[in-house]
Amino acid sequence: xxxxxxxxxxxxxxxxxxxxxxxxxxxxxxxxxxxxxxxxxxxxxxxxxxxxxxxxxxxxxxxxxxxxxxxxxxxxxxxxxxxxxxxxxxxxxxxxxxxxxxxxxx
Amino acid sequence: xxxxxxxxxxxxxxxxxxxxxxxxxxxxxxxxxxxxxxxxxxxxxxxxxxxxxxxxxxxxxxxxxxxxxxxxxxxxxxxxxxxxxxxxxxxxxxxxxxxxxxxxxxxxxxxxxxxxxxxxxxxxxxxxxxxxxxxxxxxxxxxxxxxxxxxxxxxxxxxxxxxxxxxxxxxxxxxxxxxxxxxxxxxxxxxxxxxxxxxxxxxxxxxxxxxxxxxxxxxxxxxxxxxxxxxxxxxxxxxxxxxxxxxxxxxxxxxxxxxxxxxxxxxxxxxxxxxxx
Numbered sequence: 398x399x400x401x402x403x404x405x406x407x408x409x410x411x412x413x414x415x416x417x418x419x420x421x422x423x424x425x426x427x428x429x430x431x432x433x434x435x436x437x438x439x440x441x442x443x444x445x446x447x448x449x450x451x452x453x454x455x456x457x458x459x460x461x462x463x464x465x466x467x468x469x470x471x472x473x474x475x476x477x478x479x480x481x482x483x484x485x486x487x488x489x490x491x492x493x494x495x496x497x498x499x500x501x502x503x
Numbered sequence: 504x505x506x507x508x509x510x511x512x513x514x515x516x517x518x519x520x521x522x523x524x525x526x527x528x529x530x531x532x533x534x535x536x537x538x539x540x541x542x543x544x545x546x547x548x549x550x551x552x553x554x555x556x557x558x559x560x561x562x563x564x565x566x567x568x569x570x571x572x573x574x575x576x577x578x579x580x581x582x583x584x585x586x587x588x589x590x591x592x593x594x595x596x597x598x599x600x601x602x603x604x605x606x607x608x609x610x611x612x613x614x615x616x617x618x619x620x621x622x623x624x625x626x627x628x629x630x631x632x633x634x635x636x637x638x639x640x641x642x643x644x645x646x647x648x649x650x651x652x653x654x655x656x657x658x659x660x661x662x663x664x665x666x667x668x669x670x671x672x673x674x675x676x677x678x679x680x681x682x683x684x685x686x687x688x689x690x691x692x693x694x695x696x697x698x699x700x701x702x703x704x705x706x707x708x709x710x711x712x713x714x715x716x717x718x719x720x721x722x723x724x725x726x727x728x729x730x731x732x733x734x735x736x737x738x739x740x741x742x743x744x745x746x747x748x749x750x751x752x753x754x755x756x757x758x759x760x761x762x763x764x765x766x767x768x769x770x771x772x773x774x775x776x777x778x779x780x
Contacts, residue, residue, distance in 0.1 A: 426541060426617050426649045438617055440651040444577035471576065502543075503611070 421445060425486035425494040429477065429503045438472040439486050439494075446471040450488050457481030527697040527727040528561065528631070529554050529749040530640040530771055532624050533705055537672035537775045542615040542648040546707060549605040549624055550595045554749055555726045557703040557712040560595050560602030564627030569607070574653035575618030581654045584613060586622075596711035598703070604710070617649030621659055628761045636765035640751065644773040645671045662687060663756035665772035674742050674776045681739040683732075684752040684770065690736030694752050698728045698740055701747040717746065745778040 421441035430436050439447035447467050454463035457480055465473050482498040531550040549569075551561040569590060574581040586607055595604035614620050622644045628637035641661040647653075647670070655670050668681035684694035703712035720726045732738040732752075742748065749771060756768020 422650070424617065424650045428542070428615050436615075438575065440576050440617065442650055442652070444652045446576050446578060470579075 532644040560597040562603040568625035619653030663770040671774040694732040
């Protein structure tokens with residue numbers, strides 16, 4: 398499923414930003430720390446970082462329950478939500494990746 | 504007549520012996536997949552063998568160094584993690600015998616994050632009786648998690664190493680792989696290289712090679728392929744078949760004596776080739 402998001406992100410980036418000199422693809426990953434916190438990290442396929450990219454966590458109904466941004470080292474940690482949730486890497490048009498909580502493992 | 508037959512038989516036997524290929528020694532640092540979608544636990548096998556033939560498995564000496572260097576992205580210093588605590592001695596079975604080898608079952612905390620992981624093993628020098636000298640291979644194998652590149656192209660600081668110019672974990676069948684042979688941080692002009700295909704499938708549960716050969720070579724030159732780097736130490740090889748390929752730079756290390764005998768220090772790099780789906 399995550400692969401699908403990678404592919405979608407790559408395709409959208411290519412279609413929406415045809416004039417961009419950058420061919421990089423956004424990449425985003427999260428894992429469960431096992432201590433009721435979630436760790437997420439992002440970056441691009443050319444190795445560049447994703448500092449300050451907004452991270453939005455939504456509950457199962459789509460309500461925003463947490464907002465933050467990736468640190469200078471392109472990562473973030475937040476409290477694991479109860480129940481269903483998803484984490485959105487909001488890098489702008491063509492650079493958005495959403496990971497459902499069901500795909501975030503220890 | 505009987506004497507003539509004996510001489511004839513002897514000559515045939517001698518000629519067969521003489522054309523038996525001298526398969527190259529390769530320190531394996533193996534895991535089934537080097538381009539991972541996500542991180543987690545991983546098992547590695549450290550085996551000293553002849554990967555094309557998978558015949559004789561050499562007894563590994565105690566491991567001197569075993570560690571991983573990780574970096575996510577192009578910035579910052581790689582993080583080094585010692586892995587010796589995870590080594591466990593095993594017996595690896597080849598097609599002719601079993602030999603002392605090692606495995607490492609790494610917990611998920613080692614490689615959960617995205618980026619490149621350069622795994623490095625430095626085994627103790629192995630005495631090769633046939634050559635009356637020791638051999639020691641500084642071996643690298645690079646895994647990527649999630650697609651964000653890191654330090655795959657950077658020197659690990661080994662006395663001898665092969666510096667990749669292409670990602671070792673992202674090669675299509677039919678592509679080309681390039682690298683530079685380095686010794687003490689400098690390119691080795693006209694370095695002598697040997698390349699072998701991992702020709703039998705490793706069984707991670709049984710600690711053994713199994714099945715039939717993937718390639719039946721028509722001539723010994725196709726089993727261990729010898730090439731030379733150019734004057735800048737650079738080389739390029741074609742990648743005709745999916746799987747793992749080992750590249751060894753012979754005699755590229757700075758030390759040539761051990762225990763009063765000759766020592767061949769070599770740099771080894773493993774690369775994985777993938778068929779286009």
